[in-house]
Amino acid sequence: MSALLEVRGLSVEFDLKDGAVSRVIDGLNFELAAGRTLGIVGESGCGKSMTALAIMRLVPVPPGRIAEGAIRLAGENLLDASEARMREVRGNDVSMIFQEPMTSLNPVYTIGDQIGETVRLHQGLSRRDARDRAIEMLRAVSIPAPEKRVDEYPHQLSGGMRQRVMIAMALACRPQVLIADEPTTALDVTVQAQIFDLLKELQQQTEAAVILITHDMGAIAEMAQRVVVMYAGRKVEEAPVDEMLTNPKHPYTRGLIACVPHLEADPALERPPLMEIPGVVPSVAELGRGGCPFAPRCAEAMDRCPQDMPPETAVGEDHTAACWLYSATEAAA
Amino acid sequence: MTGPAASAAANPPPDNLLEVRGLKVHFSLPRKGPFAPAPKVHAVDGVSFDTARGATLGLVGESGSGKTTTALAVMRLAPVTEGNILLNGQEIGPLSGEALRRQRRHMQIIFQDPYSSLNPRLRAGEIVRAPLDQLDVGDRESRDDRVAELFRLVGLRPEQQALFPHQFSGGQRQRIGVARALATQPDLIVCDEPVSALDVAIQAQILNLLRRLQEEFGLTYLFISHDLGVVQYMCDDVAVMYLGQVVEHADRVSLFREPLHPYTNALLSAVPSADPVLRDRASRIRLVGDPPSPIDPPPGCRFASRCPFAEERCRAEEPALRTIGEGHRVRCHLVSDDGVPPHRASN
Numbered sequence: 072m073s074a075l076l077e078v079r080g081l082s083v084e085f086d087l088k089d090g091a092v093s094r095v096i097d098g099l100n101f102e103l104a105a106g107r108t109l110g111i112v113g114e115s116g117c118g119k120s121m122t123a124l125a126i127m128r129l130v131p132v133p134p135g136r137i138a139e140g141a142i143r144l145a146g147e148n149l150l151d152a153s154e155a156r157m158r159e160v161r162g163n164d165v166s167m168i169f170q171e172p173m174t175s176l177n178p179v180y181t182i183g184d185q186i187g188e189t190v191r192l193h194q195g196l197s198r199r200d201a202r203d204r205a206i207e208m209l210r211a212v213s214i215p216a217p218e219k220r221v222d223e224y225p226h227q228l229s230g231g232m233r234q235r236v237m238i239a240m241a242l243a244c245r246p247q248v249l250i251a252d253e254p255t256t257a258l259d260v261t262v263q264a265q266i267f268d269l270l271k272e273l274q275q276q277t278e279a280a281v282i283l284i285t286h287d288m289g290a291i292a293e294m295a296q297r298v299v300v301m302y303a304g305r306k307v308e309e310a311p312v313d314e315m316l317t318n319p320k321h322p323y324t325r326g327l328i329a330c331v332p333h334l335e336a337d338p339a340l341e342r343p344p345l346m347e348i349p350g351v352v353p354s355v356a357e358l359g360r361g362g363c364p365f366a367p368r369c370a371e372a373m374d375r376c377p378q379d380m381p382p383e384t385a386v387g388e389d390h391t392a393a394c395w396l397y398s399a400t401e402a403a404a
Numbered sequence: 405m406t407g408p409a410a411s412a413a414a415n416p417p418p419d420n421l422l423e424v425r426g427l428k429v430h431f432s433l434p435r436k437g438p439f440a441p442a443p444k445v446h447a448v449d450g451v452s453f454d455t456a457r458g459a460t461l462g463l464v465g466e467s468g469s470g471k472t473t474t475a476l477a478v479m480r481l482a483p484v485t486e487g488n489i490l491l492n493g494q495e496i497g498p499l500s501g502e503a504l505r506r507q508r509r510h511m512q513i514i515f516q517d518p519y520s521s522l523n524p525r526l527r528a529g530e531i532v533r534a535p536l537d538q539l540d541v542g543d544r545e546s547r548d549d550r551v552a553e554l555f556r557l558v559g560l561r562p563e564q565q566a567l568f569p570h571q572f573s574g575g576q577r578q579r580i581g582v583a584r585a586l587a588t589q590p591d592l593i594v595c596d597e598p599v600s601a602l603d604v605a606i607q608a609q610i611l612n613l614l615r616r617l618q619e620e621f622g623l624t625y626l627f628i629s630h631d632l633g634v635v636q637y638m639c640d641d642v643a644v645m646y647l648g649q650v651v652e653h654a655d656r657v658s659l660f661r662e663p664l665h666p667y668t669n670a671l672l673s674a675v676p677s678a679d680p681v682l683r684d685r686a687s688r689i690r691l692v693g694d695p696p697s698p699i700d701p702p703p704g705c706r707f708a709s710r711c712p713f714a715e716e717r718c719r720a721e722e723p724a725l726r727t728i729g730e731g732h733r734v735r736c737h738l739v740s741d742d743g744v745p746p747h748r749a750s751n
Contacts, residue, residue, distance in 0.1 A: 114604060291678075332633045332638075334679070
């Protein structure tokens with residue numbers, strides 16, 4: 072299995088107002104094959120969305136910059152690509168579905184114009200052909216009466232339909248990689264289920280690789296084959312989905328799974344108090360102080376945790392975690 | 405443990421803190437022409453339920469189902485078009501002015517968004533104290549003590565009273581919201597999506613806090629949420645709403661184990677689950693489309709347009725809310741009298 076998208080040692084830095092530099096993504100590694108889905112989970116402020124922006128080379132410069140690493144799409148390092156080349160890549164090879172379907176559509180253009188713009192730009196289609204393509208895409212995302220809808224404006228559609236339009240737009244050029252950043256958080260569960268079914272179906276047809284960014288472990292279980300758990304800009308754990316859910320190793324991952332009341336197969340079970348993760352995610356200014364960033368919130372923190380950064384360690388077959396609990400090799404300090 | 409079963413009885417048992425009967429909230433829209441009748445939004449259309457003292461009733465449904473409007477009407481914060489609301493056995497629907505103000509100390513609300521529901525110009529202590537001042541609870545000194553006590557109760561330090569909302573994290577702000585709701589020692593607290601604006605890791609802190617406070621003070625919660633995992637964790641009874649009506653109402657265990665209404669079943673099967681048992685449940689129903697408009701809702705069953713089992717009769721005749729077995733109420737023609745739901749009858 073060769074990787075379609077490969078992220079190696081990716082670091083993103085931001086200049087802060089006081090002149091300090093904060094590493095919001097620190098040495099991130101993962102890879103993704105065509106037709107597969109990778110889930111990225113973590114709380115807000117853990118660097119999930121920043122990772123997505125980095126892959127699209129959309130990190131705002133300044134104050135931000137991609138400091139280190141490589142992002143290879145089918146072998147080509149996107150960090151070396153020219154801005155002109157990136158414009159070809161964005162929306163064509165790699166595209167993105169944003170969280171808020173209400174705010175990421177332009178209210179003064181019809182949805183047909185907005186879907187058509189992508190294909191006119193990237194594939195040089197005429198206005199008429201672009202419109203036909205837009206109708207075809209709307210049909211593909213099961214919007215009823217697409218010939219009529221294509222001339223409507225975003226405000227005339229419900230939230231679920233707007234998100235379908237976003238998906239239609241993202242998939243219009245048949246991208247190799249689709250990044251879905253919390254694609255269903257603003258939607259009802261019933262609509263979320265429709266959107267997930269649709270994404271899976273379209274993925275099967277187009278063999279796209281999907282990165283699903285979410286904080287919902289249930290969504291990950293349903294959609295992804297592999298999961299990366301991020302905390303404070305670092306990967307803290309990575310494993311296949313079933314392994315991660317049944318055998319989480321990192322205390323943060325265990326907390327994330329246990330702190331949410333999941334629907335139980337047996338509703339008559341006792342309901343003990345939920346596990347709490349005390350405290351909050353470190354702010355940008357607090358990053359990079361050395362040591363494990365999770366240590367201040369970790370119930371199992373040891374003396375060395377606040378001092379030394381734990382390395383990524385194999386904790387099982389195809390399962391890694393960055394935690395001193397599992398690191399047999401004592402750093403020769 | 406809790407008794408919606410008794411709702412049909414002529415004399416409602418005194419252990420119900422809140423009783424809602426035939427509640428309707430209709431909003432008029434601007435008329436389309438000079439002679440056209442004004443279209444009406446049937447936001448809440450004939451809702452009845454009881455909430456036992458010390459218990460939690462969950463209201464669930466998609467956005468637009470009327471769950472928040474129901475709660476606001478119970479709080480007398482939305483105009484009641486029709487129906488009765490009894491708090492502690494006293495009718496509060498027709499109250500106004502001073503009489504309503506006196507009742508307000510018995511019912512309080514926790515809002516969804518702790519960012520927009522706290523006045524940014526007031527200090528946290530003033531925010532929590534406001535209901536005591538507004539509703540004339542205690543004297544000046546006892547209010548100071550009460551505010552300090554409330555801060556401790558919700559896990560904040562009393563000296564944090566002097567801070568402004570922006571100096572707190574989201575979870576801490578929601579704690580301020582909880583303290584404010586607790587201030588007047590209410591019997592009923594409406595929790596309107598109290599954790600959906602919070603980060604996953606913070607939700608547990610607030611949910612645990614709400615459960616602890618309920619136990620300590622015997623609070624009754626009307627708990628609104630679209631997250632069925634949270635509802636299963638928090639609630640004793642659950643009412644499922646669709647387009648302004650209750651379509652199913654039962655105790656937690658029956659509702660989650662034996663959902664009767666096709667809509668409830670669809671809602672449950674739409675929840676993405678990490679549990680392989682739940683994921684592989686055979687009776688999965690996928691809903692298509694969106695709910696119809698609450699402006700002049702369709703005749704017959706309101707769910708018929710999205711229901712995979714709908715028959716002729718469903719589109720013509722509106723089903724009544726029937727009681728099946730022990731206090732399990734359901735609004736569906738196709739559920740048999742001995743409680744076999746359509747998704748199992750058809751196999």
